[in-house]
Amino acid sequence: xxxxxxxxxxxxxxxxxxxxxxxxxxxxxxxxxxxxxxxxxxxxxxxxxxxxxxxxxxxxxxxxxxxxxxxxxxxxxxxxxxxxxxxxxxxxxxxxxxxxxxxxxxxxxxxxxxxxxxxxxxxxxxxxxxxxxxxxxxxxxxxxxxxxxxxxxxxxxxxxxxxxxxxxxxxxxxxxxxxxxxxxxxxxxxxxxxxxxxxxxxxxxxxxxxxxxxxxxxxxxxxxxxxxxxxxxxxxxxxxxxxxxxxxxxxxxxxxxxxxxxxxxxxxxxxxxxxxxxxxxxxxxxxxxxxxxxxxxxxxxxxxxxxxxxxxxxxxxxxxxxxxxxxxxxxxxxxxxxxxxxxxxxxxxxxxxxxxxxxxxxxxxxxxxxxxxxxxxxxxxxxxxxxxxxxxxxxxxxxxxxxxxxxxxxxxxxxxxxxxxxxxxxxxxxxxxxxxxxxxxxxx
Amino acid sequence: xxxxxxxxxxxxxxxxxxxxxxxxxxxxxxxxxxxxxxxxxxxxxxxxxxxxxxxxxxxxxxxxxxxxxxxxxxxxxxxxxxxxxxxxxxxxxxxxxxxxxxxxxxxxxxxxxxxxxxxxxxxxxxxxxxxxxxxxxxxxxxxxxxxxxxxxxxxxxxxxxxxxxxxxxxxxxxxxxxxxxxxxxxxxxxxxxxxxxxxxxxxxxxxxxxxxxxxxxxxxxxxxxxxxxxxxxxxxxxxxxxxxxxxxxxxxxxxxxxxxxxxxxxxxxxxxxxxxxxxxxxxxxxxxxxxxxxxxxxx
Numbered sequence: 001x002x003x004x005x006x007x008x009x010x011x012x013x014x015x016x017x018x019x020x021x022x023x024x025x026x027x028x029x030x031x032x033x034x035x036x037x038x039x040x041x042x043x044x045x046x047x048x049x050x051x052x053x054x055x056x057x058x059x060x061x062x063x064x065x066x067x068x069x070x071x072x073x074x075x076x077x078x079x080x081x082x083x084x085x086x087x088x089x090x091x092x093x094x095x096x097x098x099x100x101x102x103x104x105x106x107x108x109x110x111x112x113x114x115x116x117x118x119x120x121x122x123x124x125x126x127x128x129x130x131x132x133x134x135x136x137x138x139x140x141x142x143x144x145x146x147x148x149x150x151x152x153x154x155x156x157x158x159x160x161x162x163x164x165x166x167x168x169x170x171x172x173x174x175x176x177x178x179x180x181x182x183x184x185x186x187x188x189x190x191x192x193x194x195x196x197x198x199x200x201x202x203x204x205x206x207x208x209x210x211x212x213x214x215x216x217x218x219x220x221x222x223x224x225x226x227x228x229x230x231x232x233x234x235x236x237x238x239x240x241x242x243x244x245x246x247x248x249x250x251x252x253x254x255x256x257x258x259x260x261x262x263x264x265x266x267x268x269x270x271x272x273x274x275x276x277x278x279x280x281x282x283x284x285x286x287x288x289x290x291x292x293x294x295x296x297x298x299x300x301x302x303x304x305x306x307x308x309x310x311x312x313x314x315x316x317x318x319x320x321x322x323x324x325x326x327x328x329x330x331x332x333x334x335x336x337x338x339x340x341x342x343x344x345x346x347x348x349x350x351x352x353x354x355x356x357x358x359x360x361x362x363x364x365x366x367x368x369x370x371x372x373x374x375x376x377x378x379x380x381x382x383x384x385x386x387x388x389x390x391x392x393x394x395x396x397x398x399x400x401x402x403x404x405x406x407x408x409x410x411x412x413x414x415x416x417x418x419x420x421x422x423x424x425x426x427x428x429x430x431x432x433x434x435x436x437x438x439x440x441x442x443x444x
Numbered sequence: 445x446x447x448x449x450x451x452x453x454x455x456x457x458x459x460x461x462x463x464x465x466x467x468x469x470x471x472x473x474x475x476x477x478x479x480x481x482x483x484x485x486x487x488x489x490x491x492x493x494x495x496x497x498x499x500x501x502x503x504x505x506x507x508x509x510x511x512x513x514x515x516x517x518x519x520x521x522x523x524x525x526x527x528x529x530x531x532x533x534x535x536x537x538x539x540x541x542x543x544x545x546x547x548x549x550x551x552x553x554x555x556x557x558x559x560x561x562x563x564x565x566x567x568x569x570x571x572x573x574x575x576x577x578x579x580x581x582x583x584x585x586x587x588x589x590x591x592x593x594x595x596x597x598x599x600x601x602x603x604x605x606x607x608x609x610x611x612x613x614x615x616x617x618x619x620x621x622x623x624x625x626x627x628x629x630x631x632x633x634x635x636x637x638x639x640x641x642x643x644x645x646x647x648x649x650x651x652x653x654x655x656x657x658x659x660x661x662x663x664x665x666x667x668x669x670x671x672x673x674x675x676x677x678x679x680x681x682x683x684x685x686x687x688x689x690x691x692x693x694x695x696x697x698x699x700x701x702x703x704x705x706x707x708x709x710x711x712x713x714x715x716x717x718x719x720x721x722x723x724x725x726x727x728x729x730x731x732x733x734x735x736x737x738x739x740x741x742x743x
Contacts, residue, residue: 089710110496111496209581210688265599275582280582403709405708416690417691420692421692421694444492444494
């Protein structure tokens with residue numbers, strides 16, 4: 001009898017302990033893009049072994065889930081980048097708000113002005129995230145009226161990725177093996193024609209089909225490289241100016257590059273990068289996020305990119321150095337954390353992300369912590385010295401301009417219409433202005 | 445006597461009200477999920493409504509006036525009409541042709557019917573993925589075939605002239621199974637004796653088709669045409685996933701415009717107004733179709 005009651009007591013105790021554990025478990029959701037790679041990294045917590053954006057963010061989340069002491073479980077909700085913001089909008093309206101969501105710094109303003117995100121300074125301080133350590137670019141990208149609204153994740157920018165094996169074949173490498181980089185539109189055309197003549201391949205690949213950002217990034221880069229360039233008028237009701245001499249010059253240059261057949265045509269995002277990896281072009285114009293993937297390709301023997309990869313910021317072709325830049329950040333939208341436990345769990349995860357800044361920098365993005373930027377770990381990463389200048393030359397659309405994502409899509413589509421559908425420059429400029437100004441008018 | 449009559453009268457009334465209960469569940473769902481959103485959509489189309497903040501202001505017919513002056517919207521209306529005109533006749537003619545060819549007993553017919561219907565069970569994502577691989581420039585099946593034949597590469601999805609017809613062709617490939625099945629069901633309802641009589645009269649195949657089969661399945665022809673017009677006016681997924689409406693707005697349908705206006709631009713009033721225009725166009729098209737088929741019947 002005594003034995004039976006002891007067993008019953010142990011059983012009850014075990015049930016109570018189990019129940020307490022179950023109660024203490026806090027699940028939070030993490031809405032993000034960066035791709036899905038469960039087959040490769042679904043269960044891995046080895047962040048150092050992960051490659052590329054998808055691998056690193058997946059293993060970071062896995063590691064946090066496996067190692068945090070507070071029984072917090074982060075559940076990723078992965079969406080493709082294209083429709084990500086459309087889905088996020090629908091979720092906010094349907095009150096199905098994720099606890100944490102990734103967001104481009106260029107999109108933050110729309111959510112901040114609608115009071116869907118609250119200042120995070122005190123919350124960051126409570127978990128030991130020192131906002132004073134944010135890089136200047138990260139601080140500018142996540143602050144409005146002196147208050148911080150998001151945890152910056154990276155600074156990313158527009159680059160030229162070179163296939164050095166093909167560049168060498170075309171006689172476009174220096175004695176030290178680095179590529180010959182054009183310093184003016186004339187040099188660009190001369191080198192691209194030389195490349196095509198020597199290799200029979202187009203110099204460039206970039207996304208020319210179903211693009212929603214690539215044309216705009218090239219356009220902004222070429223625009224900002226010119227003295228006095230300004231895309232929007234000042235004032236409470238800004239207007240886009242696509243007809244300024246600087247904008248016209250940038251658009252004409254893009255048009256000439258395309259119409260001369262220096263760009264591989266008909267490629268959307270994946271195939272344009274694949275064409276580069278397959279050795280079908282000399283240069284792919286894409287962002288920092290592809291660096292680690294291309295480095296991994298270059299490490300493989302017997303590939304067209306083997307030991308022949310280099311990356312540099314979009315070259316200075318006009319008056320000054322400038323390159324289109326933006327940043328990813330993490331936000332806690334209103335209504336996302338259902339209770340105090342979820343809020344604390346979300347902040348614990350953000351602290352973990354902050355502490356692992358250097359891991360994310362392995363993707364190719366620039367880190368957002370001053371400490372990481374000056375750390376030996378970051379400096380030891382391949383080719384980072386080539387792109388370090390981005391932290392000074394990176395520029396995006398001013399944060400005061402609303403509806404940046406929609407503006408980017410509209411201008412991008414119109415530039416695409418000019419290049420691939422032969423819409424005249426004037427018609428394209430008029431159409432882009434009409435579409436963007438209509439968007440700006442819709443802002444309440 | 446009077447009491448009995450009153451009693452009987454009351455019972456009749458009671459029975460009528462209780463009958464209404466049978467349709468009440470349907471009516472409730474219909475009102476809640478169709479009529480109420482329709483009315484709300486109409487009201488929304490008169491507002492300047494920000495999707496994200498849900499703040500609004502009554503603007504009357506301004507959204508409709510904006511649509512009238514919007515080149516992208518007018519282009520999307522034009523594209524949608526072209527798409528319906530390209531796809532619906534093909535659905536009717538090809539669906540009927542397949543049904544006539546496969547309206548036979550035996551294993552071969554059954555296997556072919558399953559194959560032609562098979563693609564209908566795929567989602568739009570799978571269908572567009574498959575066709576993207578076929579149509580991919582430089583390395584797709586079409587490009588490889590062109591290369592093998594020594595022809596220059598052709599990329600229909602990046603051509604203004606070919607993008608919309610290509611989406612129509614993909615759509616026909618995808619869902620030709622439903623019209624085929626409807627026609628098959630109709631063909632199997634035609635009494636065999638009529639065909640026997642025609643055969644005894646030495647009637648040709650063409651005469652049999654024109655004078656027996658087609659009149660017998662006239663209602664199904666109208667049904668398929670009506671169903672396809674309704675469905676194809678709402679084309680969206682294929683265009684969004686294959687071309688995103690490009691190049692140069694040559695393949696953007698109205699539903700994609702509505703989606704972009706609501707979810708990407710956050711101008712929900714504008715999106716609702718475009719939805720009302722689409723509804724109006726569809727109602728007119730349906731009425732026209734019914735009127736034409738009614739006139740034919742009168743003859």
